[in-house]
Amino acid sequence: MADYIDALVEAAEDDVVSLDGLYVTTRDNGYRLETPDKSRDSLSEATLRDVLSDYDEYVTNWYFWSRAVGESSPQRRAFLRWVEGADAEDQSVPARYDALRDGIEREWGQLLVTATLGDDGQRRYELRHVDEADREGDDLDTYHEPLAARQLATYDEKGRYRPLKSGTNLAGGWVFPDLDGRDLVETVETFYPASVPNWYREREGTLDVEHWVDTIGRQTGMYSVVETWNRGDGHEHVNWVAESCCDDSQCVKRREWQYDDETDLDVDGGDGAFPCREPCSLVIAASRKWTRLEGENAQTYEFELTPSEKEQLEAIVDAVADDRTDEIREADVYEGANRYRARFLRAKLFDDDGNLCGVPTEDES
């Protein structure tokens, strides 16, 4: 404790110490100390030290934020303060310390951060999958190196490649039980690259949101074609893109980009903790395909379906779109997207060339 008080007194000699309700400064007649519930003036250094020893939580809190975390990375500092709600004005340092002793939890995408107190006011952070809040740590694989998150973020629960780090399919089964602040941010940034800097810029009011029109407009090469999808008469197509790819069910980022700076999209951007500042590469690659597909003219086809067959086709599209096909039990023939039901539909309605109801895709007349 004496070391922290030494550091604080030394800091107060050079400059005003002011953090989270603690205020220490030098005046001609000695030191002045303020906390939310007490102020003392004209203190000698010895008395100041004596008084500070009664405020050890304020002292270690100051030490943690000014020395352990420091100012070298404003975005890391801001994130760590957000994690424990340090900027909430209605909570004193002792109250925050009480909360930290119990553990303060924050969600970041599919991550759950729990901040607790270590020795002498040092913070320790645990990181795990948000769906595994109640699992025993012993049941989870334990990691300590931030870069271990790279492998954890690469494959989903079924071992399939995750092309989008912010997809909602982060696998669980792991825990980083004891990270310091720097490693916490490194780990979070490995799971969700650039999420902290973008969140920080948003808080500071400097997030460079680039809307659909701008992002598509700068594409070259094979992606320049996407610009031709905008035909100057509405943005419904971009609504569909956002509904397909950017919904909270698909991506943990909160979509802040719109059609252009005057035209908002009509679908919800979601409630994610951190922002999405422009259409990502996956959206652009998918939009290239949609640009091609949407260039086709509609045709009239005639199919004969029973009402239940029509509903079954809708159920199959829904099941694929909602990624529910694996949940439909093998013998659950009451589900339209059940495998046997789908096979029956194909056996009955498809011809040998795979045409629905024998109707060719291209007009053969």
Next chain:
Amino acid sequence: MQALVIVAHGSHLNPDSSTPTYDHADTIREVGAFDEVRTGFWKEEPSIREVLRTVESDEVYVVPLFISEGYFTEQVIPRELRLDGWDVADWDSDGLSATHVTLPAEDVPEKTVHYCGPVGTHEAMTDVIVRRAESVTEDPNVGDGFGLAVVGHGTERNENSAKAIEYHAQRVRDMDRFDEVQALYMDEEPEVDDVTDYFDADDIVVVPLFVADGFHTQEDIPEDMGLTDDYRTGYDVPTEVDSHRIWYAGAVGTEGLMADVVLERAADAGADIGDALEVVRERTRKTPLAGD
């Protein structure tokens, strides 16, 4: 503080695409030559657009993990990094000679960005090709009695692509280490399909000048050379084809020594990397040196 940022293509479909980028970043991180080592991707995250804001350092060395100068190094990467005042003429390159430019970036105006030429055209890349041959044959002295084929895309998509292949093939030839050295291409003559027509040597090491293993290096080239009828069933190393033994090396970019080329690029641009080059050259060696 100085940071290294390795930028690469990445993939939405293939997790192996970014593996070499991460591996080389890890190698360089371990030698401690930079305060920070970051990666950015065209198709993965962080995007090249956002990678600079993940960096704390004020001096940033950006090295593209690409094989040749062209569309990505000249247009896409500078645009996505928002390099202020970028003009490809500043590289003053003949297609092989881009070293670096130093520019501010609109995204992080407080930083200085040293934008380097691609790894594939650096002269040190020749050593990686040779090291790859050593690794695949498990012989640190491979050369005598061996032919070496350096394989590239060809000019269909980028004329500089073939220049890089020819350049390194000639440099390996000049070493006088392998009996024969030949540049081969996927989409033009001389074609990799006919690899055995171009060599007298019984043993031929085939090194594709690609950054990562993927469709071309794992499916196309092995099938084109006749190593296998179906890439999914795999192939032996070496595989006998037309009375030659083909030692197929896979993408050169997966060789550990690639980290050395990344470091060379940053050092050429002014990064202070101490003895990192020597350390990386030794650490990434998989075959024991003669006498070891």
